[in-house]
Amino acid sequence: MNATTGKNATPVTVIGLGLMGAALASALLDRDHPTTVWNRSPQKAGPLAARGARVAATPAEAVAASDLVLACVLDYDALRTVLGPVAEAGGLAGKALVNLTSGAPEQAEEMARWAASHGADYLDGGIMTTPPGVGSPEMMFLYSGSEAVFEAHRATLAALGDPLHLGTEPGLASLYDSALLGLMWAAFTGWLHGTALVTSQGTSAEAFTQVALRWLNGAVNVFLSTYAPQVDAGKYPGDDATVDVQIAAIDHLIHAAKARGIDNGLPELLKATMERTAAAGHGGDSYASVIEVLRGTTPK
Numbered sequence: 210m211n212a213t214t215g216k217n218a219t220p221v222t223v224i225g226l227g228l229m230g231a232a233l234a235s236a237l238l239d240r241d242h243p244t245t246v247w248n249r250s251p252q253k254a255g256p257l258a259a260r261g262a263r264v265a266a267t268p269a270e271a272v273a274a275s276d277l278v279l280a281c282v283l284d285y286d287a288l289r290t291v292l293g294p295v296a297e298a299g300g301l302a303g304k305a306l307v308n309l310t311s312g313a314p315e316q317a318e319e320m321a322r323w324a325a326s327h328g329a330d331y332l333d334g335g336i337m338t339t340p341p342g343v344g345s346p347e348m349m350f351l352y353s354g355s356e357a358v359f360e361a362h363r364a365t366l367a368a369l370g371d372p373l374h375l376g377t378e379p380g381l382a383s384l385y386d387s388a389l390l391g392l393m394w395a396a397f398t399g400w401l402h403g404t405a406l407v408t409s410q411g412t413s414a415e416a417f418t419q420v421a422l423r424w425l426n427g428a429v430n431v432f433l434s435t436y437a438p439q440v441d442a443g444k445y446p447g448d449d450a451t452v453d454v455q456i457a458a459i460d461h462l463i464h465a466a467k468a469r470g471i472d473n474g475l476p477e478l479l480k481a482t483m484e485r486t487a488a489a490g491h492g493g494d495s496y497a498s499v500i501e502v503l504r505g506t507t508p509k
């Protein structure tokens with residue numbers, strides 16, 4: 210059977226047709242997967258039905274239609290509300306449930322136990338894009354949990370984005386998802402702080418961002434790749450730039466932003482964290498030693 214495209218492609222059910230669920234169903238239809246959909250508010254299925262999706266009247270009918278069931282609703286409570294009665298009636302037995310709803314690692318672990326107790330094989334997922342990126346092989350879809358489900362359906366999951374299996378512990382995808390979003394928010398806010406600083410003197414955000422992207426893609430990328438093995442080794446040789454030097458440098462940023470009336474909450478927080486790192490004896494070490502403060506392994 211050809212899982213990836215054509216009329217023999219694997220049938221898939223999609224539960225939840227919000228912005229993300231609709232994008233998932235649409236990407237599956239793009240690859241000619243026979244796609245069954247269900248949503249609490251049925252009108253959202255209209256555009257997908259017009260493209261050939263089968264609209265199920267109930268969650269039970271939707272789950273019965275395919276061995277592979279993708280779920281993407283607001284949160285885990287909503288998913289249990291939808292699938293609870295299906296499971297109680299035995300409808301999940303033998304199904305591969307792939308849950309792309311965002312949640313905490315503990316919720317994923319609990320959902321995996323719950324699915325297993327109802328005879329379903331469970332894969333948890335984290336979607337590392339917004340709906341317009343769904344279907345692009347550039348976008349990562351993180352999975353954890355059943356390796357059997359992942360391997361059996363890898364080609365189908367590739368219709369959504371590049372599928373990465375992180376391990377069999379169900380909470381891993383959610384853990385990575387949270388870590389990567391934290392990285393994104395910190396990067397967004399650092400970029401916007403810098404943008405506020407530079408645009409205060411007439412430069413456009415677009416002009417600054419061209420330079421910022423070169424900085425991120427080139428130098429910062431190299432710094433992270435240098436520091437990761439230091440974190441793994443627990444040794445932080447200060448042979449490129451020391452924490453003490455970074456503390457002196459961040460004072461320049463704080464001064465320049467203050468002089469232009471720009472909020473300094475983020476750099477003040479970063480400086481305080483660096484100072485705690487130096488106070489713990491890492492002033493002569495690399496920036497990677499900040500992990501000791503974040504982990505709480507240094508005195509407060």
Ligand code: NAP
Pocket residue numbers: 225226227228229230248249250253281282283284286287288290291309310311312336337338339340
């Ligand atoms: P959304 O547009 O607000 O859609 C929410 C979906 O959940 C709708 O299908 C909604 O049904 C359903 N729902 C909410 N409460 C429900 C309940 N009690 N019972 C049954 N269904 C319920 O949100 P979304 O953007 O599609 O996000 C869905 C999930 O994907 C979330 O966990 C989100 O964190 C995750 N995600 C989203 C993005 C993104 O960029 N949008 C990216 C990564 C991950 P109705 O249509 O009936 O309201």
